[in-house]
Amino acid sequence: MTLTEVPAAEQEQRPDASSAASVPASAPTASVLVQPGAPGYTTVELDPTDDADKAAMIDVDEWAFSFVYPTEALENTHFVPEKGRTVGVRHERDGLVAVHASYEADLRVPGGAVPAAGLTWVGVHPGHRRRGLATAMLTTHLQRTAERGEPVSALFAAEPEIYGRYGYGLAARSVDVQLGRGVALRDVPGTEGLTCSLERASEDRHLALVADLLDRAARPGELFPRRDAHLRNYFAEVPDWREGAELRRIAVVRDADGDPRAFCLFRRKESWGPTGPEGTVRAGLWAAVDGAANRALWGTLTDLDLMGTVRLGGLAVDAPLLGQLVNLRSAKLRTADNVWVRIVDLPAALSARAYAAPVDVVLEVTDTVLPANAGRWRVEGGPSGARVTRLADGDPTPSGLALDVAELGAAYLGGIGLASLVAAGLVREVTPGAGAAAAAAFGWPLAPVCMADF
Numbered sequence: 103m104t105l106t107e108v109p110a111a112e113q114e115q116r117p118d119a120s121s122a123a124s125v126p127a128s129a130p131t132a133s134v135l136v137q138p139g140a141p142g143y144t145t146v147e148l149d150p151t152d153d154a155d156k157a158a159m160i161d162v163d164e165w166a167f168s169f170v171y172p173t174e175a176l177e178n179t180h181f182v183p184e185k186g187r188t189v190g191v192r193h194e195r196d197g198l199v200a201v202h203a204s205y206e207a208d209l210r211v212p213g214g215a216v217p218a219a220g221l222t223w224v225g226v227h228p229g230h231r232r233r234g235l236a237t238a239m240l241t242t243h244l245q246r247t248a249e250r251g252e253p254v255s256a257l258f259a260a261e262p263e264i265y266g267r268y269g270y271g272l273a274a275r276s277v278d279v280q281l282g283r284g285v286a287l288r289d290v291p292g293t294e295g296l297t298c299s300l301e302r303a304s305e306d307r308h309l310a311l312v313a314d315l316l317d318r319a320a321r322p323g324e325l326f327p328r329r330d331a332h333l334r335n336y337f338a339e340v341p342d343w344r345e346g347a348e349l350r351r352i353a354v355v356r357d358a359d360g361d362p363r364a365f366c367l368f369r370r371k372e373s374w375g376p377t378g379p380e381g382t383v384r385a386g387l388w389a390a391v392d393g394a395a396n397r398a399l400w401g402t403l404t405d406l407d408l409m410g411t412v413r414l415g416g417l418a419v420d421a422p423l424l425g426q427l428v429n430l431r432s433a434k435l436r437t438a439d440n441v442w443v444r445i446v447d448l449p450a451a452l453s454a455r456a457y458a459a460p461v462d463v464v465l466e467v468t469d470t471v472l473p474a475n476a477g478r479w480r481v482e483g484g485p486s487g488a489r490v491t492r493l494a495d496g497d498p499t500p501s502g503l504a505l506d507v508a509e510l511g512a513a514y515l516g517g518i519g520l521a522s523l524v525a526a527g528l529v530r531e532v533t534p535g536a537g538a539a540a541a542a543a544f545g546w547p548l549a550p551v552c553m554a555d556f
């Protein structure tokens with residue numbers, strides 16, 4: 103999916119990505135094009151800068167997601183799919199009938215970051231579904247990602263049923279909340295010296311501030327596309343996506359020196375009920391660098407006149423705001439799937455992150471889509487990183503855990519515990535106790551979450 107396909111209310115909850123960790127280097131071009139098995143279809147490269155290809159992509163997108171791509175979106179936002187990372191399927195009679203793209207990005211992982219392909223824009227014309235087109239595109243995507251040397255891929259799923267079969271695992275859960283006006287928040291030392299200003303959101307005035315705070319507050323799971331067009335799109339106005347709400351505003355928390363410590367992009371939507379005003383604040387992209395800034399930000403946004411509810415989504419399951427609520431029940435929590443991770447190059451991915459405790463475990467991995475990952479891998483390391491080596495056939499070192507690459511993707515960001523996957527019967531403990539030991543190392547003190555919607 104792309105930002106342009108998400109209704110305004112949803113965008114405010116799960117905004118597009120930031121480019122705070124911008125790295126200019128371009129990955130090498132990939133060449134693989136896996137052809138669908140069904141007759142009459144051909145997998146092809148697309149050039150989003152070519153008018154005909156762009157129009158055909160948008161047509162497939164409109165069919166797949168049942169929406170109208172607004173003219174203002176074409177005029178006011180950056181079209182972010184890139185040449186070399188955008189692939190479709192043409193039908194001999196109907197033309198382009200399927201499309202997908204991936205963004206060059208950096209995925210924040212425990213202790214660092216790893217180059218990642220952010221999968222997006224996956225869509226198949228409903229008249230051509232269930233003929234293996236998505237499967238051909240996903241295989242193409244994963245093989246091209248490997249070819250480029252990007253060790254992982256990540257995505258947000260339109261429907262959670264789709265991507266497990268391709269080896270993606272749900273690596274972060276998130277919660278959506280609704281806060282009533284004046285909701286009670288606990289006192290936090292340091293809040294007194296902070297001020298919160300409310301301003302019209304402006305790319306010129308706020309882009310750098312937003313990028314900086316997102317970067318400083320990022321947790322594992324955050325995905326930063328390398329092109330800043332993604333972040334600029336947050337400041338674009340597309341009337342059809344506002345759904346009657348006001349123009350985008352920004353709340354900025356500053357300390358006594360005037361330095362920004364938190365922000366939230368938001369819109370208010372007025373509404374009147376039988377007992378008076380019941381407007382809604384739709385919080386979008388936000389970040390806070392510490393507890394006091396977080397308290398000041400939400401204290402302000404839950405105390406706006408004429409507003410009855412503040413809606414925000416995509417919070418980490420251990421988000422500071424949840425701890426600051428006096429009455430957690432009042433927040434109407436809903437748990438959702440957040441970012442999905444696919445390990446593409448197993449040794450590169452596992453050696454790119456840190457481990458919370460010393461680890462020495464042999465993983466027996468299955469991977470039917472990318473067989474280079476299959477086999478027995480020894481992971482030895484700890485807080486400063488890990489060495490990951492393939493064990494030769496006949497090596498007597500006993501396996502600790504047996505698992506599919508999708509479960510490894512789920513555990514990769516440190517938020518889904520390997521012991522809980524053992525308890526769920528999704529990971530097999532070959533050596534008794536290996537699950538708990540590996541869980542202590544693969545887990546991470548802060549739960550992962552991705553604010554970026556890509």
Ligand SMILES: CC(=O)SCCNC(=O)CCNC(=O)[C@H](O)C(C)(C)COP(=O)(O)OP(=O)(O)OC[C@H]1O[C@@H](n2cnc3c(N)ncnc32)[C@H](O)[C@@H]1OP(=O)(O)O
Binds near residue numbers: 166224225232238267
């Ligand atoms: C990262 C993102 O971009 S998320 C956006 C995903 N796109 C959408 O949801 C838009 C609407 N849907 C579509 O465009 C298409 O239906 C897609 C992309 C989800 C699937 O495309 P198709 O070409 O029909 O998939 P394909 O024929 O390769 O199916 C592969 C398998 O997945 C299954 N499958 C596909 N879509 C779904 C689904 N939505 N729910 C459950 N199972 C599904 C198929 O049944 C098939 O299973 P099988 O191998 O056991 O027979």
